Amino acid sequence: MTAAPRPEPTARERRRWARYLVDERAEASVYRHLAERRAGEDREILLALAEAEGRHERHWLALLDGEPPRLPRASSRTLVLGWMARRFGSIFVLALAQNAEDRSPYDDDPWATPAMRADEKIHREVVRGLAARGRRRLSGTFRAAVFGANDGLVSNLALVMGIGATGVGAGFVLFSGIAGLLAGALSMGAGEFVSVRSQRELLEATEPNNYADEVLPDLDLDANELALVYRTRGMSDEEATAQARRVVEAARAADRTAPYRRPAEAAPDHEVVGNALAAAASSFLFFASGALIPVLPWIFGLSGLTAVLLALGLVGISLMSTGAMVGLLSGGPPLRRALRQLAIGFGAAAITYLLGLLFGVAGAG
Structure with missing residues (x-):
């Protein structure tokens, strides 16, 4: 059974698509400008968001049968975001972008695809994650x-x-x-x-340390009290025993002429405190x-x-x-x-x- 054909779009709907088109372009530009000021994973994530906005842009272009002769201005919110992204590229822009992604116009638009509606909701979570990194540093x-x-x-x-x-x-x-x-x-x-x-x-007082590392090679593999240490850190009995055996075996395999030191288990995140x-x-x-x-x-x-x-x-x-x-x-x-x-x-x-x-x-x- 084939789906019923959609009705011919009205002039009002075409104007709305054109507005979506310019907003998608402007939002993609915001993400690209932000990416220029970042490196590594943050840059890759922002460029991926810009590419997703590009997919949405192509959807509206297809519905419009190509570039319209006249396009409306992007929304004031998107224009402000673009201006700030070009000049600041800061956590404030990401916070504003998070609010912008929270208000998707596609939720009630029958011409938007389910994938586009899902994209917009996921974008909010992605931008919130990027903004959260900056918030933790601040x-x-x-x-x-x-x-x-x-x-x-x-x-x-x-x-x-x-x-x-x-x-x-x-x-x-x-x-x-x-x-x-x-x-x-x-x-x-x-x-x-x-x-x-x-x-x-x-x-600092609650962080793991290397106080007992020098005696690790002397521990009994079967009656291994190091497992108790890992249980205090939230591991189950089985997980703690297995981890303790691995650590003791590594200590015995190390050069006995120098004190054994365990690899760092987790670096303290003092940036959160300041x-x-x-x-x-x-x-x-x-x-x-x-x-x-x-x-x-x-x-x-x-x-x-x-x-x-x-x-x-x-x-x-x-x-x-x-x-x-x-x-x-x-x-x-x-x-x-x-x-x-x-x-x-x-x-x-x-x-x-x-x-x-x-x-x-x-x-x-």
Whole structure:
């Protein structure tokens, strides 16, 4: 039984195919530009993604019976991705590409093949995997930087709002803001150093070492307590015994004139944790830069309602920017993250402002 022929495509459908065509070309270009900035496996994966987009492009060209005389512009999202890929080629582009692949237009389009719909879903997982590599490399210092900046913005805005609401002079508000900047930055830097350093030391203490390698050739092959070591690392009894026999046999076959050393079993991945000094420096500098923004109006001699409104505006823009950045890097919706950061920051400032008003009224009474 043959399938029923498809109806003749409408002009609207042909316009949609043309839009798909230019978007596929633009997305393939994004992946090629990203591949130019990478090497090894990442480059091969990105080029393979570009080739897959090329297959989709050829599908729409076939339906259109060749290159249309006029083509629409690519979507604004794809154009932004292309611009960023040509100039940056960074983790931000991959994060944006991940969001783009999450919204496939082919799911409900009867003219797209099942293979194309499957490709788009797989592409999202591939891009997410590539972005995850960059996120792991950034996780230590980036976390300290973003959270440091946000803490500085929120805590110093709340401080100057609360102090200002009591009715004190502009000079005292400025002094309080600078003191809060220095105290908070030093505290954040020291705390981040201790946190990251402690985490690295904890990981180092749990890593396998070569403490007992010199006595391995003397172990009994049948009553082999080395198997207990492998069982503590999650192997089953049978797997641990077999691994222990292999290690002891290799130790006995080695040159007995030199101490035997087992090959490294797994290299520790400290990139996930980050460098303690780098994290501390990032935390200090970004907290300070964030905490500076709320006091800028008073630094430039403003006071009263004008200074308050300007501080709120500057901090609001900064909070939304950092929130959107976190959203992009985490693969989440940037606008939602931006609004969440704004609500948290302004909520904290509102609470301290109300407390300042209460203390100011009580002091006046």
